Amino acid sequence: MKRISRRTAITGGFGAAALTLAACGNRTVPAEAGTFPPAPTLTPKAGQGLVTQTLTAAPTTVDLGGRTVSTWAYGESLPGPLIRATAGDLLRITLENRLPEASTIHWHGIRLHNAADGVPGMTQDPVEPDTSFTYEFVVPDPGTYFFHSHVGLQLDRGLYAPLIIDDPDEPGGYDAEWIVTLDDWIDGTGQTPDDVLAGLTGAGASDGGGMDHGDMPMGEGSSDGMDHGEMPMGDEPWGDAGDVAYPHFLINGRIPEAPEIFEAKPGQRVRLRLINASADTIFALALGDHDLSVTHSDGFSVEPVTAKALYLGMGERYDVAVTVKDGMFPLVARPVGKTSGGRGLAVLRTGAGEVPAADVQVRELDGEVLIGSTLEPAEAARLEDRAVDTELELAFQGSMEPYQWAINGAPFGQNTPLSIREGQRVRIIATNQTMMSHPLHVHGHTFALPSGLRKDTVMMAPMESFALDFDADNPGRWAAHCHNAYHQEVGMMTGIDYAS
Numbered sequence: 297m298k299r300i301s302r303r304t305a306i307t308g309g310f311g312a313a314a315l316t317l318a319a320c321g322n323r324t325v326p327a328e329a330g331t332f333p334p335a336p337t338l339t340p341k342a343g344q345g346l347v348t349q350t351l352t353a354a355p356t357t358v359d360l361g362g363r364t365v366s367t368w369a370y371g372e373s374l375p376g377p378l379i380r381a382t383a384g385d386l387l388r389i390t391l392e393n394r395l396p397e398a399s400t401i402h403w404h405g406i407r408l409h410n411a412a413d414g415v416p417g418m419t420q421d422p423v424e425p426d427t428s429f430t431y432e433f434v435v436p437d438p439g440t441y442f443f444h445s446h447v448g449l450q451l452d453r454g455l456y457a458p459l460i461i462d463d464p465d466e467p468g469g470y471d472a473e474w475i476v477t478l479d480d481w482i483d484g485t486g487q488t489p490d491d492v493l494a495g496l497t498g499a500g501a502s503d504g505g506g507m508d509h510g511d512m513p514m515g516e517g518s519s520d521g522m523d524h525g526e527m528p529m530g531d532e533p534w535g536d537a538g539d540v541a542y543p544h545f546l547i548n549g550r551i552p553e554a555p556e557i558f559e560a561k562p563g564q565r566v567r568l569r570l571i572n573a574s575a576d577t578i579f580a581l582a583l584g585d586h587d588l589s590v591t592h593s594d595g596f597s598v599e600p601v602t603a604k605a606l607y608l609g610m611g612e613r614y615d616v617a618v619t620v621k622d623g624m625f626p627l628v629a630r631p632v633g634k635t636s637g638g639r640g641l642a643v644l645r646t647g648a649g650e651v652p653a654a655d656v657q658v659r660e661l662d663g664e665v666l667i668g669s670t671l672e673p674a675e676a677a678r679l680e681d682r683a684v685d686t687e688l689e690l691a692f693q694g695s696m697e698p699y700q701w702a703i704n705g706a707p708f709g710q711n712t713p714l715s716i717r718e719g720q721r722v723r724i725i726a727t728n729q730t731m732m733s734h735p736l737h738v739h740g741h742t743f744a745l746p747s748g749l750r751k752d753t754v755m756m757a758p759m760e761s762f763a764l765d766f767d768a769d770n771p772g773r774w775a776a777h778c779h780n781a782y783h784q785e786v787g788m789m790t791g792i793d794y795a796s
């Protein structure tokens with residue numbers, strides 16, 4: 297097997313000035329607050345559905361399945377409470393912040409108005425501790441989404457939950473639905489995500505945000521939480537896939553020793569809504585003894601493809617349909633390029649059988665794994681054909697040592713936002729100039745790959761590039777970033793600004 301050391305897996309591309317500046321710390325929260333107007337209040341139109349919910353973000357203790365951890369979560373649950381609405385509905389969601397830090401919520405993949413997008417310093421002021429903020433927005437497109445904190449590394453605690461937008465026109469076509477949220481977990485196992493980042497950047501111990509983290513034994517992952525190992529290349533397309541050695545991988549908040557068991561009846565057609573909410577882990581996912589019919593990518597329909605297994609990058613969602621057999625079947629999420637922490641497991645039960653062991657192997661993961669960006673769009677999901685008005689470049693750059701990640705020559709805060717105008721057909725030429733893979737996420741828009749495939753988050757393998765087209769129909773200041781939370785936090789982010 298060919299091996300590549302992350303120590304040598306570095307390409308440059310951004311200047312020494314930016315490299316020096318990159319060590320200045322967190323840039324996603326601005327120094328001064330009070331600069332954004334209050335969020336607009338929306339009233340439902342006649343016949344429009346209204347979904348109202350309050351989410352309390354607070355320190356809590358969660359049981360991962362016999363393993364209890366202190367963390368931060370919404371509604372004291374992991375994942376947080378599901379939000380479900382129908383396309384066209386108005387959502388009115390209040391964030392009550394009981395955390396010791398400021399927070400916000402980002403509605404990942406939703407084409408909403410800018411003021412509700414949840415990016416501190418870009419679309420709103422951070423929501424300070426013991427205050428609240430109400431997000432009001434219309435959800436135009438059906439599909440599988442999620443929401444998460446957009447402050448610091450809070451996503452890598454427990455601050456995420458699924459968001460499902462139903463299609464009033466969908467013919468149905470399935471008998472049961474299983475929402476499957478994948479995560480990589482370290483918080484409360486001896487260190488916080490902030491401690492992990494301090495290790496990666498060499499900044500020394502951090503105070504961990506004031507949390508009590510002295511009550512858990514160390515040593516289930518590597519002691520400093522960094523993934524130091526040389527990693528196998530094998531046949532996987534992702535090169536150096538992640539930075540953090542997680543002690544646990546979760547499906548729906550459970551470790552594989554105590555997996556969630558989903559019940560269905562043999563012969564039923566089950567729709568799995570797959571969400572990768574992890575911070576630093578690409579998963580290869582398969583259901584033992586079953587084929588997966590992939591029907592949607594990031595909420596939008598695709599020409600169905602049958603696969604044994606598929607990759608999910610951080611921030612990506614896929615819907616797959618499965619006609620279920622009779623028995624007990626493991627749903628396995630194998631973390632790509634991670635050498636510790638096992639794997640994610642959940643169980644489909646349609647009949648008799650033993651609950652699979654935590655380390656169960658499924659042969660579906662031995663062969664080819666579908667790469668989502670190779671899917672083709674369904675006709676209805678295509679962008680209308682038109683000429684491109686402006687072409688912009690977005691280059692992912694950086695290195696592990698020193699731990700610096702950037703876009704277009706500098707980290708966020710020092711790079712220049714991309715500038716577009718309302719009404720344009722925009723083409724972003726995205727290039728990955730590094731030897732790691734990075735999921736590129738664009739806020740407020742769902743772009744089209746050259747195939748026409750619609751996505752809001754696309755996995756970019758080392759040195760890979762894509763032309764991403766979208767219509768500039770949603771004015772504001774939007775974020776575009778790597779959805780590796782650690783890369784994003786050190787600056788692998790830029791803005792897409794509508795010029796007025």
Ligand code: C2O
Nearest residue numbers: 402404611737775
């Ligand atoms: Cu899901 Cu800007 O992120």
Ligand code: CU
Nearest residue numbers: 734778780783
């Ligand atoms: Cu990245």
